[in-house]
Amino acid sequence: MNGEHSIQRIQTFVLNMPATQTAGEIADEQRIYPMPGRTSAQSAQVTSLVVRLETASGIVGWGEITGPDSAINSLVIDEYLAPLVVGTDPFSISVLWERMRGQTNGRHLGAIGAVDMALWDIAGQIAGVPACKLMGGQIRDRIPVIAADVPYATGDTRATEQIKSLTSLGYRTVKIRVNTPIKNASDMFRPLQSAVSETGAVVISTVGADDFALARQIGNQAQAINAAWFESPLSADNLRDASRLAEYLDIPVAGGSNLQGRWQFNVALAASAFDIVHVNVGFAGGISEALRIITLADTYGLPFVTVNVPGTTISRAATLQVAAAGANLMGCEWPLSSTPEDSILRERFTVADGYVSIKDSPGLGVRIDEAELKKWYAESA
Amino acid sequence: MKIISVEAIPIQAPFAEVYWGNQSWGRAKADNTSAPGLPVGDDRSQFPYFWRSRAAYSKTIDTTLVKITTDSGIIGWGEAKSPVAPSITAAIIRDLAAGLIIGQDATAPLLQWDRLYGAMRIRGGSHGFWMDVISGIDIALWDITGKAYGLPICHLLGGAFRDRVPVYASGIPGLRAEAPLEAWENLRQTALNVRALGFKGAKMGIGLGIEGDVLSVRTVRETLGPDFTLFVDAAGMYGLGDALRLGRALEKLDIGWFEAPVPPEDFAFGATLTGSLTVPIASDQIFNRWQSRDLLLNGSIDVIQPDVCRTGGITECKRIADMADAFGKAATPHVSIGSAIQFAASVHLAASLPNQTWMEYWYAPNPLGNAILKKPLKVENSEFHVPMAPGLGIEINEEALRPYATGEMAS
Numbered sequence: 001m002n003g004e005h006s007i008q009r010i011q012t013f014v015l016n017m018p019a020t021q022t023a024g025e026i027a028d029e030q031r032i033y034p035m036p037g038r039t040s041a042q043s044a045q046v047t048s049l050v051v052r053l054e055t056a057s058g059i060v061g062w063g064e065i066t067g068p069d070s071a072i073n074s075l076v077i078d079e080y081l082a083p084l085v086v087g088t089d090p091f092s093i094s095v096l097w098e099r100m101r102g103q104t105n106g107r108h109l110g111a112i113g114a115v116d117m118a119l120w121d122i123a124g125q126i127a128g129v130p131a132c133k134l135m136g137g138q139i140r141d142r143i144p145v146i147a148a149d150v151p152y153a154t155g156d157t158r159a160t161e162q163i164k165s166l167t168s169l170g171y172r173t174v175k176i177r178v179n180t181p182i183k184n185a186s187d188m189f190r191p192l193q194s195a196v197s198e199t200g201a202v203v204i205s206t207v208g209a210d211d212f213a214l215a216r217q218i219g220n221q222a223q224a225i226n227a228a229w230f231e232s233p234l235s236a237d238n239l240r241d242a243s244r245l246a247e248y249l250d251i252p253v254a255g256g257s258n259l260q261g262r263w264q265f266n267v268a269l270a271a272s273a274f275d276i277v278h279v280n281v282g283f284a285g286g287i288s289e290a291l292r293i294i295t296l297a298d299t300y301g302l303p304f305v306t307v308n309v310p311g312t313t314i315s316r317a318a319t320l321q322v323a324a325a326g327a328n329l330m331g332c333e334w335p336l337s338s339t340p341e342d343s344i345l346r347e348r349f350t351v352a353d354g355y356v357s358i359k360d361s362p363g364l365g366v367r368i369d370e371a372e373l374k375k376w377y378a379e380s381a
Numbered sequence: 382m383k384i385i386s387v388e389a390i391p392i393q394a395p396f397a398e399v400y401w402g403n404q405s406w407g408r409a410k411a412d413n414t415s416a417p418g419l420p421v422g423d424d425r426s427q428f429p430y431f432w433r434s435r436a437a438y439s440k441t442i443d444t445t446l447v448k449i450t451t452d453s454g455i456i457g458w459g460e461a462k463s464p465v466a467p468s469i470t471a472a473i474i475r476d477l478a479a480g481l482i483i484g485q486d487a488t489a490p491l492l493q494w495d496r497l498y499g500a501m502r503i504r505g506g507s508h509g510f511w512m513d514v515i516s517g518i519d520i521a522l523w524d525i526t527g528k529a530y531g532l533p534i535c536h537l538l539g540g541a542f543r544d545r546v547p548v549y550a551s552g553i554p555g556l557r558a559e560a561p562l563e564a565w566e567n568l569r570q571t572a573l574n575v576r577a578l579g580f581k582g583a584k585m586g587i588g589l590g591i592e593g594d595v596l597s598v599r600t601v602r603e604t605l606g607p608d609f610t611l612f613v614d615a616a617g618m619y620g621l622g623d624a625l626r627l628g629r630a631l632e633k634l635d636i637g638w639f640e641a642p643v644p645p646e647d648f649a650f651g652a653t654l655t656g657s658l659t660v661p662i663a664s665d666q667i668f669n670r671w672q673s674r675d676l677l678l679n680g681s682i683d684v685i686q687p688d689v690c691r692t693g694g695i696t697e698c699k700r701i702a703d704m705a706d707a708f709g710k711a712a713t714p715h716v717s718i719g720s721a722i723q724f725a726a727s728v729h730l731a732a733s734l735p736n737q738t739w740m741e742y743w744y745a746p747n748p749l750g751n752a753i754l755k756k757p758l759k760v761e762n763s764e765f766h767v768p769m770a771p772g773l774g775i776e777i778n779e780e781a782l783r784p785y786a787t788g789e790m791a792s
Contacts, residue, residue: 091540098735
């Protein structure tokens with residue numbers, strides 16, 4: 001590399017966006033166990049950090065990491081990572097990745113992941129191809145999506161209707177988010193039975209931090225309606241019980257969405273904690289690390305599914321590139337509707353017949369309307 | 382960019398000197414000063430009998446080169462390891478592999494890897510000739526992909542952690558305990574010669590009986606002093622018990638790693654060695670990433686040495702190295718007999734690995750080395766300079782190859 005494309009400028013923007021309102025949400029106060037507030041933070045707002053890199057040659061690349069810690073990620077990038085990033089060659093992404101990881105002592109892989117995405121965006125643009133073509137080649141140009149997600153509380157008939165209507169739109173897999181105080185778990189998914197038998201794949205998802213006995217109970221019920229898989233029933237922090245559950249259930253158990261880096265994943269994979277590896281591309285460490293993780297999963301004989309992350313579509317676009325290059329892809333979770341902040345994209349992604357297509361646009365395939373982006377800047381920015 | 386032709390070129394070139402592996406473990410020396418023959422003199426090494434692990438060696442430098450042509454005019458070169466009978470490897474490429482990938486995307490090496498591997502996966506294709514074939518094709522496809530994007534292969538693998546890779550010379554054949562005095566003097570001379578060539582590290586071929594091994598390593602250690610890095614390779618000649626006893630002795634001789642102490646089939650039990658010895662345990666008997674996974678899960682290995690021309694090409698070797706890193710282990714390419722293509726592919730891989738350690742380098746005179754290149758590869762002061770040009774970064778002079786080709790190219 002002659003430096004023509006070296007990174008000259010790095011900027012971070014904290015964005016605040018409205019959270020998508022989902023029908024059928026169970027208020028925390030109705031929950032008895034697990035303790036309300038113990039699982040992921042619920043907020044009316046989604047906070048996201050967007051990274052903008054610019055090369056000496058004027059090419060702009062975008063990355064993103066969503067989460068309530070966006071302001072922290074912004075500081076990490078500005079204070080610790082930026083000096084490493086500036087001057088770097090966009091075709092030395094893993095080299096920079098290791099240096100960034102060293103700089104933060106292995107913490108903040110999400111912030112590193114956002115920078116990593118932006119570099120892949122640039123690398124693809126320099127080469128004039130979608131980033132996936134630089135990952136050992138493009139495997140597929142249509143990515144099967146998992147409609148994410150349909151909330152469900154015991155006895156809720158709206159979910160059944162929603163599954164049927166999604167099926168008629170071409171979706172082949174629908175993710176059901178169990179959002180119910182568990183009173184009596186037997187037959188809890190029976191109302192979904194007819195929809196499942198008509199459509200095929202339904203994924204049952206609970207938020208982590210449930211205990212083993214409860215997860216086993218729900219898993220049995222998911223099994224009773226032939227759910228395609230059971231997702232994140234237990235926090236991966238509880239590796240022992242995750243492995244017990246995966247062994248206990250016949251249906252596949254998915255997990256990993258709260259893991260970061262190849263080392264954490266490897267420990268869980270070696271412990272047979274999952275049957276399907278659920279990867280949050282940005283949080284896990286970005287495209288480079290996600291590629292290493294899905295390859296590792298493949299070597300353990302496991303498929304991967306990518307996590308639907310709220311926020312702008314930048315990290316979702318990065319996820320699609322990984323999906324296009326990963327041989328062992330099972331599907332990408334994809335949101336059911338567009339959000340107001342999709343306006344930052346000059347060209348939006350669309351789902352047709354249950355697939356999102358990878359276009360020939362170079363890099364991550366996102367063309368950002370920076371004026372629109374500004375509308376979502378957090379006040380402090 | 383589509384693949385329009387896949388050519389396999391079997392090569393047999395003369396050795397300037399007998400290959401060090403053959404000197405160590407083959408039948409090369411009629412006077413039996415070095416080659417083990419049937420075990421004598423060291424009862425503890427009689428199991429497994431040497432001949433059970435003794436690899437076949439050719440009298441010539443044998444390999445199979447792969448030339449892939451695309452509809453864009455870009456040509457890629459690869460190499461399939463063929464230490465013996467390269468005509469077999471070439472025939473498999475011509476009669477089976479070529480048909481599977483002609484017409485396919487030349488810039489998607491991972492996709493073509495899966496296509497080829499899948500074709501023979503359930504028929505034992507995970508080891509041996511078929512993996513050699515996949516390796517040769519995979520390297521050629523990476524060469525094409527790099528050229529298509531104007532990038533050196535190491536940059537497609539995530540970038541170069543280093544533009545010069547530390548290499549050790551391979552190898553110095555060890556001696557049996559009963560070797561005559563002049564053989565020991567020759568061993569000292571060989572060691573001094575390796576250092577005079579600028580190498581800061583070397584690997585010794587051992588596995589000739591514990592007593593001879595220890596004497597050999599001690600002789601070289603004393604000849605070259607404490608600052609020279611020494612590795613040893615027993616080529617899978619020992620059982621666990623002997624390997625452990627030998628390892629104990631090697632601990633006192635400051636050894637970089639103890640490679641292939643036991644045969645590949647016994648390596649699952651290598652955790653006994655890694656757990657008992659302070660000398661790192663290495664293996665070049667690496668065939669695919671699933672076998673590698675099990676070695677890593679078992680804790681059998683400290684340094685994993687996949688071979689780009691044997692272990693499924695750059696694609697599979699990179700996957701193995703990355704996996705090893707997730708286990709906190711080092712990886713480095715095994716580089717034995719072969720052409721400049723093997724060297725270039727290995728050094729691009731080595732450059733791209735965060736967990737890279739010393740890379741092997743076959744230092745003997747090689748008519749298939751720089752002699753077949755328009756611009757030479759540079760190895761200086763024990764460092765291999767990564768050829769930073771698109772693809773493998775080398776240009777093949779086909780005329781220089783022609784005299785050694787045994788197939789159609791020869792005619």
